[in-house]
Amino acid sequence: xxxxxxxxxWASLALPDGTAELRRFPMREAPADAGWxxxxxxxxxxxxxxxxxxxxxxxxxxxxxxVGELATAGPLAQRRWGLVPGDHVVVEExxxxxxxxxxxxxxxxxxxxxDLWSGGRRIGTVPASVEPGLSGGNAEYLYLPANAVVHKLxxxxxxxxxxxxxxxxxxxxxxxxxxxxxxxxxxxxxxxGYHGLAAAAAAKQAGAAAVVVCGRPSDxxxxxxxxxxxxxTVVLSGGAGPVSAIRAALGGHSxxxxxxxxxxxxxxxxxxxxxxxxxxxxxxxxxxxPATAAVDTGLLTRRMLTFRxxxxxxxxxxxxAIELLASGKSGLDHVPTAEIGLAExxxxxxxxxxxxxxxxxxxxxxxxxxxx
Ligand SMILES: [Zn+2]
Ligand SMILES: [Zn+2]
Numbered sequence: 338x339x340x341x342x343x344x345x346x347w348a349s350l351a352l353p354d355g356t357a358e359l360r361r362f363p364m365r366e367a368p369a370d371a372g373w374x375x376x377x378x379x380x381x382x383x384x385x386x387x388x389x390x391x392x393x394x395x396x397x398x399x400x401x402x403x404v405g406e407l408a409t410a411g412p413l414a415q416r417r418w419g420l421v422p423g424d425h426v427v428v429e430e431x432x433x434x435x436x437x438x439x440x441x442x443x444x445x446x447x448x449x450x451x452d453l454w455s456g457g458r459r460i461g462t463v464p465a466s467v468e469p470g471l472s473g474g475n476a477e478y479l480y481l482p483a484n485a486v487v488h489k490l491x492x493x494x495x496x497x498x499x500x501x502x503x504x505x506x507x508x509x510x511x512x513x514x515x516x517x518x519x520x521x522x523x524x525x526x527x528x529x530g531y532h533g534l535a536a537a538a539a540a541k542q543a544g545a546a547a548v549v550v551c552g553r554p555s556d557x558x559x560x561x562x563x564x565x566x567x568x569x570t571v572v573l574s575g576g577a578g579p580v581s582a583i584r585a586a587l588g589g590h591s592x593x594x595x596x597x598x599x600x601x602x603x604x605x606x607x608x609x610x611x612x613x614x615x616x617x618x619x620x621x622x623x624x625x626x627p628a629t630a631a632v633d634t635g636l637l638t639r640r641m642l643t644f645r646x647x648x649x650x651x652x653x654x655x656x657x658a659i660e661l662l663a664s665g666k667s668g669l670d671h672v673p674t675a676e677i678g679l680a681e682x683x684x685x686x687x688x689x690x691x692x693x694x695x696x697x698x699x700x701x702x703x704x705x706x707x708x709x
Pocket of ligand 2: 433434435436437438439440441445448449450
């Protein structure tokens with residue numbers, strides 16, 4: 338074992354009963370085609386909260402928005418990844434097979450080997466019983482298997498900002514690729530969470546003429562963060578139609594793009610479509626509960642609307658997100674970071690599930706800052 342990695346590492350182990358405990362895992366030498374990442378920041382997102390709330394089938398080290406420093410990597414891995422130990426990297430959550438039709442087409446994020454809905458596995462969802470156990474970001478070290486997807490970060494990019502890479506890359510893909518947003522268009526973002534704020538930043542960067550971010554009354558602080566990014570904000574209080582309030586925030590105009598990163602209520606689909614003008618696009622980022630929504634097909638046809646659903650991002654938007662974050666112009670450096678140590682992960686997941694989490698959606702586990 339090289340001197341760069343210790344013999345064991347601490348991790349926060351999420352348990353099937355919804356709690357989490359600290360556990361020390363042995364570390365083995367990485368084979369020639371794999372490596373170890375020293376985790377510096379691991380972002381917590383709604384998926385983690387949902388995984389815990391739904392009940393994990395097995396104890397798991399969560400954390401799938403991971404950045405850190407390559408501690409060690411075998412010669413094959415270094416060549417394949419184009420990295421050397423010491424490089425700063427962001428890790429995509431996908432663990433694609435690399436040789437199926439889906440992977441060959443470039444859509445490796447939908448490879449059955451890594452598609453959760455097909456029983457696939459990802460960083461941060463692999464049970465801890467699978468060797469070497471350290472397969473999530475909520476740990477001092479993350480094992481990088483041969484099929485890990487990693488991207489180099491500029492060394493000067495602060496870790497808390499680097500932890501925005503995946504949400505920002507998602508937002509860029511969803512707005513600029515899926516919704517084909519162009520400068521001068523008007524954008525509505527439903528939900529001021531991790532992805533909602535990233536989308537607000539991405540829309541501003543794309544030169545949107547107006548960006549309106551909508552949230553619930555309990556989202557007050559997060560809407561303030563959206564306002565700090567230069568967005569208009571609307572509190573959706575139910576009852577009195579959200580459409581007229583949002584349209585007023587748009588200066589009486591229709592929206593060109595609505596990005597739904599908000600509530601699970603399927604009724605948002607119905608009224609979001611009415612916000613759109615000719616050739617408008619509605620982008621859905623996660624399933625509704627219940628899953629079925631009423632859609633006015635007459636409206637879809639008359640206004641030539643597009644209804645897109647999205648999942649993850651293609652790698653080119655990772656590159657763009659890194660450029661934006663490194664340029665200092667993303668605006669996301671103005672969003673506060675709630676940093677926690679490994680010992681606090683369980684409590685934080687419970688707070689987030691109960692809706693009593695921090696006012697900022699940027700919650701980051703920093704395994705090195707608070708030692709076990
Ligand atoms: Zn996530
Ligand atoms: Zn594949």
